[in-house]
Amino acid sequence: MKPFCRLAAVLVLGVSATAARGDGGTMLLHQDAGPFTITLFAAPQPLQAGAADLSVMVQDRNSGEVLLDSVIDLSVAPEAERALQQTVRLSRGQASNRLLQAATVHFSRAGKWRLVLLVRRGNDAASLSTECTVEPGSSRAVLVWFYVLLPAGIILLFVVHQGLKLRQKKQEGISGTPRSVLRTENSWCKPAPLSKMNCHPDRSEPGFPATRH
Amino acid sequence: MSDEVSQAVWSSWAFPFWATSGLLAAALLYLRGWRRIRRSRPELFPPWRAWCFLGGLFALWIAVASPLDTLDGLLLTAHMTQHLILMSVVPPLLLLGAPAVPLLRGLPRSAVRDGLGPFFSAPVLHRAARLVTGPAFAWLAMNIAYLAWHVPRAYELALRSPGWHEVEHACFLGTSLLFWFPVIQPWPSVGRGSRWALLPYLIGADLVNTGLAAFLTFSGRVIYPSYAAGPRVFGITALGDQAAAGALMWVIGSIFYLVPVAAIAIHLLSPQSNRLALRSITGSAKILRPKIPSRPAKRLDLLRVPLIGRLLRARYGRMALQSIAFVTAVLVIADGFMGHPMGAMNLAGVLPWTYVRAFGVIALLVLGNIFCMSCPFMLPRELGHRLGLARLKWPRWLRSKWIAIALMILFFWSYEAFAIWDHPGRTAWLLIAYFAAAFVVDTFFRGASFCKYLCPLGQFNFAGSLLSPFTLEVRSQAACERCTTHDCIQGNQQQRGCELQLYMPQKAGNMDCTLCMDCVKACPHDNIGLFAIPPVRDVLRDPVRSSIGRFSSRIDIAVLVLAVVLGAFANAALMVGPVAARLSALGDSLEKAVPLPLLSLVAVLVFSTAVVAVLLAVALAGLWLSRCGERANPSRREVFCRFSQALLPLGLAMWAAHLLFHLITGWAALGPAIHQASADFGWHFLALPQWKMELPLLSANNMLSVQLLLLDVGLLLTLYLGWRLAQHWAVRSSRAVLLLLPWATSVAVAYAAGVWIVLQPMQMRGVMMNP
Numbered sequence: 001m002k003p004f005c006r007l008a009a010v011l012v013l014g015v016s017a018t019a020a021r022g023d024g025g026t027m028l029l030h031q032d033a034g035p036f037t038i039t040l041f042a043a044p045q046p047l048q049a050g051a052a053d054l055s056v057m058v059q060d061r062n063s064g065e066v067l068l069d070s071v072i073d074l075s076v077a078p079e080a081e082r083a084l085q086q087t088v089r090l091s092r093g094q095a096s097n098r099l100l101q102a103a104t105v106h107f108s109r110a111g112k113w114r115l116v117l118l119v120r121r122g123n124d125a126a127s128l129s130t131e132c133t134v135e136p137g138s139s140r141a142v143l144v145w146f147y148v149l150l151p152a153g154i155i156l157l158f159v160v161h162q163g164l165k166l167r168q169k170k171q172e173g174i175s176g177t178p179r180s181v182l183r184t185e186n187s188w189c190k191p192a193p194l195s196k197m198n199c200h201p202d203r204s205e206p207g208f209p210a211t212r213h
Numbered sequence: 214m215s216d217e218v219s220q221a222v223w224s225s226w227a228f229p230f231w232a233t234s235g236l237l238a239a240a241l242l243y244l245r246g247w248r249r250i251r252r253s254r255p256e257l258f259p260p261w262r263a264w265c266f267l268g269g270l271f272a273l274w275i276a277v278a279s280p281l282d283t284l285d286g287l288l289l290t291a292h293m294t295q296h297l298i299l300m301s302v303v304p305p306l307l308l309l310g311a312p313a314v315p316l317l318r319g320l321p322r323s324a325v326r327d328g329l330g331p332f333f334s335a336p337v338l339h340r341a342a343r344l345v346t347g348p349a350f351a352w353l354a355m356n357i358a359y360l361a362w363h364v365p366r367a368y369e370l371a372l373r374s375p376g377w378h379e380v381e382h383a384c385f386l387g388t389s390l391l392f393w394f395p396v397i398q399p400w401p402s403v404g405r406g407s408r409w410a411l412l413p414y415l416i417g418a419d420l421v422n423t424g425l426a427a428f429l430t431f432s433g434r435v436i437y438p439s440y441a442a443g444p445r446v447f448g449i450t451a452l453g454d455q456a457a458a459g460a461l462m463w464v465i466g467s468i469f470y471l472v473p474v475a476a477i478a479i480h481l482l483s484p485q486s487n488r489l490a491l492r493s494i495t496g497s498a499k500i501l502r503p504k505i506p507s508r509p510a511k512r513l514d515l516l517r518v519p520l521i522g523r524l525l526r527a528r529y530g531r532m533a534l535q536s537i538a539f540v541t542a543v544l545v546i547a548d549g550f551m552g553h554p555m556g557a558m559n560l561a562g563v564l565p566w567t568y569v570r571a572f573g574v575i576a577l578l579v580l581g582n583i584f585c586m587s588c589p590f591m592l593p594r595e596l597g598h599r600l601g602l603a604r605l606k607w608p609r610w611l612r613s614k615w616i617a618i619a620l621m622i623l624f625f626w627s628y629e630a631f632a633i634w635d636h637p638g639r640t641a642w643l644l645i646a647y648f649a650a651a652f653v654v655d656t657f658f659r660g661a662s663f664c665k666y667l668c669p670l671g672q673f674n675f676a677g678s679l680l681s682p683f684t685l686e687v688r689s690q691a692a693c694e695r696c697t698t699h700d701c702i703q704g705n706q707q708q709r710g711c712e713l714q715l716y717m718p719q720k721a722g723n724m725d726c727t728l729c730m731d732c733v734k735a736c737p738h739d740n741i742g743l744f745a746i747p748p749v750r751d752v753l754r755d756p757v758r759s760s761i762g763r764f765s766s767r768i769d770i771a772v773l774v775l776a777v778v779l780g781a782f783a784n785a786a787l788m789v790g791p792v793a794a795r796l797s798a799l800g801d802s803l804e805k806a807v808p809l810p811l812l813s814l815v816a817v818l819v820f821s822t823a824v825v826a827v828l829l830a831v832a833l834a835g836l837w838l839s840r841c842g843e844r845a846n847p848s849r850r851e852v853f854c855r856f857s858q859a860l861l862p863l864g865l866a867m868w869a870a871h872l873l874f875h876l877i878t879g880w881a882a883l884g885p886a887i888h889q890a891s892a893d894f895g896w897h898f899l900a901l902p903q904w905k906m907e908l909p910l911l912s913a914n915n916m917l918s919v920q921l922l923l924l925d926v927g928l929l930l931t932l933y934l935g936w937r938l939a940q941h942w943a944v945r946s947s948r949a950v951l952l953l954l955p956w957a958t959s960v961a962v963a964y965a966a967g968v969w970i971v972l973q974p975m976q977m978r979g980v981m982m983n984p
Contacts, residue, residue: 026373027443039444041286045373051912057444064445066218097283098221099446143914147921148968151928158933164331166946 025053028115034126036070036119037061041100042132049110049137055095055102058119066099068092070121076105079112079131110136218447225283232277236270243267243312246319257400258315266310273303277382286372288449289440293458299382300359300389301469307390308397347405348395348414355392356421358384363425365436372439392418396473411477419470422462429459514742515683516733525743526733534587542589542644544890549641552893558902561637563879563886565644571876574869577677581684581743585664585674585727590651594663597656607662614672614769618776621669625780626817629787661712665725676770676777677865678723679751679858680930683743685717685726685733692740693718701732701741708735717741719759722751724770752858752934764858768850771857772825778864779824782966783817785871789973831959832856835939835952847942856956859934863960866927867967870920874975877910920971928964932957 025043032038037059042052058070077085088103095102107113116129243266250258276282276298285292317325332338344350361367362381371381396411398404428436435441435451445451516522524530541564549561556562569584576583597603633639647670654663664671687693701717704710711717711732713725717740720726733741755765764770786792800812832852847855888902909916935953943949 025375027439030442030444037444043375050914059444059446064448065215066221066446068217068221092221096225096227097280097287098225099218099284099287139914140917143917144921144968144972147918147925151925151964154929155932161328161331162946164335168331168334 025055028054028132029128029130031128032061033119033128035061035124036067036121036126037064038117038119038126038128040115040117040128040130044139047107047113047132047134048139049107049134050139051104051106053102054090054105054115055097055100056090056117056119057100058121067121068099070101070119072101072120073118074103074105075116075118076107077114078109079114082114084108107134110134222280222284225280227278227283229277233274236274239316240267240270242319243310243315244319246315246317249318250315258311262310265306266312266315269303269306269310272298272306273386276303286439287443287446289437289451289454289458290461293462296385297462297465297469299385300355301466303386304389304393305397305469308393308399311399311401313399314401345391346394346402348410351388351391351394352414352418355388356418358388359421360425365438368437369439372437396477408477408481412474415470415474415477419467419474422466422470426459426463426466430456430463431459512742513745514688515745516741516743525730528734531586531729532592535589535592538587538589539592542648546641546644548890548893549637549639549644552637552890554637556635556637556640557879557882558886558889559637560886560890561640562634563882565640566634567875567879567882571872573674574677574865574872577674577681578748578865578869579682581681582674582678582723582726582728585671586729588664588671588727590647590668591664593648593652594655597652600656602656603659605658607658607660607666611666614666614773617667617669617672618769618773620667621672621773621776621780622817622821624669625776625784626814628784630813660714661727664727665713671727672773673777675724675726676774676861677868678726679774679861680748680865681723681751682745682748684723684746684751685720685728685741686744687717688740688742690718692738696738696740698737700735700737704731704735705737710735714760716759719757721754721756721758724751724758724761724764749862749930749934752861753937755855765847765851765854768854771854774858774861774864775825775828776821778860778867778963779821781864781867781871782963782970783820785867785970785975786966788976789970790975791973793976828857828860828959829853831955834955852942855938856935859931859938860960860963862930862934863924863927863963863967866923867970870923870967870971873919873923874916874971877916880910917971921968924964924967924971927967928960931960935960 025041026045027039028042029038029040039057039059041055041057043055044052054074056072056074058067058072059065060067072090073087074090075085075087077083086105088105090101090103092098092101094104111134113132113134114129115132116127118127119125244263247258247263247266276295281291281295281298285295317329320329345354362371362384367381371378394402395404396415432455433452435455437455440454441451445454449457514522516525527533545561545564548559552559552561556566573584627633631639633643650667651663654667655661698705699716700708700710702710702714709731712729713727715725715732717732717736728743733743752764755763757763761767761770787796833849835856836847836849836852885902888899891897891899892901911919935956936949939949939953940946943952
């Protein structure tokens with residue numbers, strides 16, 4: 001039993017670390033514009049139809065210093081239908097990495113999308129645009145498959161568990177351990193012993209033993 | 214770096230929900246187990262062990278939640294520091310806490326014995342565990358993982374993909390735990406081979422680390438392209454960042470390997486007596502001491518929890534809850550008649566259908582039958598009782614759940630057929646009818662006849678509370694045996710007894726219990742508690758229950774549970790797009806011949822009867838297949854009744870998934886509805902409502918995750934209950950499988966239907982769509 005305790009502890013602790021993830025996502029664009037150097041990050045990568053996190057870092061073009069007080073507007077629109085443009089203002093509050101400003105953008109469909117960034121700081125302003133390809137969303141399907149297969153995995157584990165238990169019982173039976181006899185009885189389903197006193201005021205209730213026996 | 218930027222960096226914390234929850238759970242589990250072991254073996258688990266383990270968890274949290282994590286895509290130095298913590302700080306600290314036994318002792322004993330026990334005793338897993346904790350495997354695993362993930366292609370993959378990044382971190386932590394295992398040898402493990410071998414073991418790992426660090430430090434080009442292409446922050450170049458990261462790995466990494474080398478060498482070279490003492494500190498030596506018997510585990514009794522217990526037992530506690538509910542109900546009725554005619558803008562459309570239903574089901578699953586405890590319909594009924602006219606006994610032939618089941622089906626049908634949720638006036642009439650029925654019945658009949666035999670809401674809650682994790686039980690049967698007055702059921706001068714005829718020494722489970730606390734207040738021996746129980750225990754056991762009998766002989770209770778389960782699926786299905794469209798088309802084509810409400814009533818009745826018949830056939834088919842009359846000889850009635858009750862977890866999961874959808878999408882409707890009601894009543898102390906479309910409380914994917922998770926839990930609990938029942942009835946496991954198979958198939962079909970329903974677009978009732 002002991003080696004497996006160790007392994008179980010190691011696995012449990014190992015799994016706890018799997019929630020670590022970066023912030024900002026993958027770099028989509030890194031370019032100088034006006035007095036700024038602008039970097040656009042996107043997550044997930046590749047972009048998929050549905051919600052996506054877009055983050056922007058603005059730096060001073062000359063010194064490389066991160067500019068935290070710039071105002072950033074991001075407009076996205078499908079290439080085919082520019083009329084469906086949506087504009088969001090990015091904020092530091094939405095980014096875990098407070099050097100960035102972020103917003104959640106909803107890509108309603110797969111295909112080519114145009115992204116336009118407008119950055120303003122004091123009297124300075126700069127604009128950048130880029131294209132990106134949004135792939136058909138698969139996150140929902142992945143999610144559904146995960147949750148549908150999860151019970152299947154647990155059932156499989158339970159089957160193994162029951163098999164091991166049965167084998168253990170058989171081995172105990174061979175070695176003559178009396179515990180196996182006790183375990184084959186399902187004590188949970190035996191009726192609870194009735195108390196000696198029986199002062200129920202209304203014995204005519206359905207199911208009450210006095211009316212049945 | 215300016216102050217502002219520095220402040221931004223230090224405030225760049227992420228709070229990964231699952232990792233934080235997992236670490237907190239591990240800490241609580243460890244502390245619980247540590248305290249238990251301390252009672253019998255205090256020398257083996259001194260406080261420093263707990264501090265080490267908690268320190269390890271804290272370091273792990275720092276690695277995944279601090280600015281190190283948020284900056285790792287911009288700075289290689291931050292990323293390497295994160296890896297160093299994961300590989301060299303967290304594992305030794307965790308292992309110094311000797312976590313295996315405390316973590317297991319922290320779990321409920323039955324979970325370890327029955328759940329994990331068979332796995333622990335499997336020889337194949339023993340062999341696997343022995344292999345992976347061996348020094349050769351551990352050394353190779355850690356160093357291969359370390360080198361492999363630093364190959365540029367693998368490293369870039371981890372930087373690009375959050376999923377692979379998580380795998381990378383898990384690899385580092387997992388293999389490092391294995392690596393440090395032979396070095397620390399946490400209790401109760403025993404070292405294999407000579408400890409002298411640990412010197413080359415650690416020095417070898419340091420050489421690998423030194424080689425990689427030197428390569429990074431002295432390379433004349435940037436190894437990982439992402440850092441070369443990305444923005445540079447804090448005025449450091451990509452190459453400078455890489456050299457700094459390499460130096461960090463080299464210096465700090467070497468310290469983590471060479472300090473243990475020195476400690477082990479000193480230890481081995483010290484005299485034998487000191488060596489043994491040191492071994493006992495690291496926990497490697499077996500310390501055998503007489504085992505002190507541990508105290509029996511205490512059950513959680515909510516009535517003994519300081520503040521909650523006092524509130525629950527307060528003389529007018531229930532009445533206060535009921536009064537609040539009563540005033541709310543009166544306001545809902547008034548607004549239903551006088552307020553805005555649109556359901557989503559009226560208290561009568563929002564409060565009962567979006568909020569009360571959802572919180573009622575959540576309360577059933579996490580606490581108990583709170584709705585009946587605070588039922589507003591009981592206050593006028595109290596008034597009726599005081600008139601002194603309640604002399605009649607409820608007719609014996611009506612003492613079952615059949616009328617309540619019929620009323621429940623009628624309620625489910627009328628809810629959809631008359632769109633009660635969208636017509637505040639109809640909701641108001643429904644509430645008035647409820648008040649009137651409770652008043653009339655309990656004015657003339659003794660006890661709580663309305664609650665026990667008529668109230669459809671009460672029956673829903675009684676059925677749901679079979680899965681509740683708390684139940685009222687006696688604390689000591691011996692005290693009941695000595696009791697001669699039986700105040701819990703007969704009452705006394707100050708307090709009436711249980712009106713639902715539940716005699717506490719024989720009460721089992723929550724069926725028919727309204728959590729009114731009358732028995733608790735009446736008991737002169739303070740012998741009744743509100744105890745925590747495993748949520749499936751009530752369905753698994755079949756004792757003779759006071760005033761109920763055995764579940765296996767009560768077809769009406771089985772059908773009640775089926776009505777709750779069927780209601781869950783039917784109610785949710787009727788508001789998803791494809792079903793609503795089909796029904797609408799069918800209604801259009803048949804309406805000329807038959808009125809729609811009548812048609813739908815017939816459809817509901819036919820559908821319900823058909824499903825009950827199918828389930829009966831399925832249960833009997835299983836019985837026939839297994840031919841398991843050899844030992845327990847269950848009757849057909851017993852198989853049908855118990856299998857029907859076992860469907861409850863799936864049904865409640867469907868209710869929860871459905872009602873949570875409405876709560877999550879309509880969570881913001883209550884505020885404006887209150888403002889609207891106040892404006893409709895002419896009360897101007899509140900501002901006019903600001904009607905706008907609010908975003909749901911959770912994103913679409915998160916909401917779907919919650920719904921699917923609920924259905925998964927419901928399915929697993931249902932199958933588990935079915936398996937335990939089949940195991941009880943059948944002599945051999947193969948027979949149990951045959952008995953279970955047809956029923957489990959029907960459960961799987963119901964689960965598939967549930968998944969399909971939550972994947973469909975659902976009507977967002979109680980939400981303003983076009984403000």
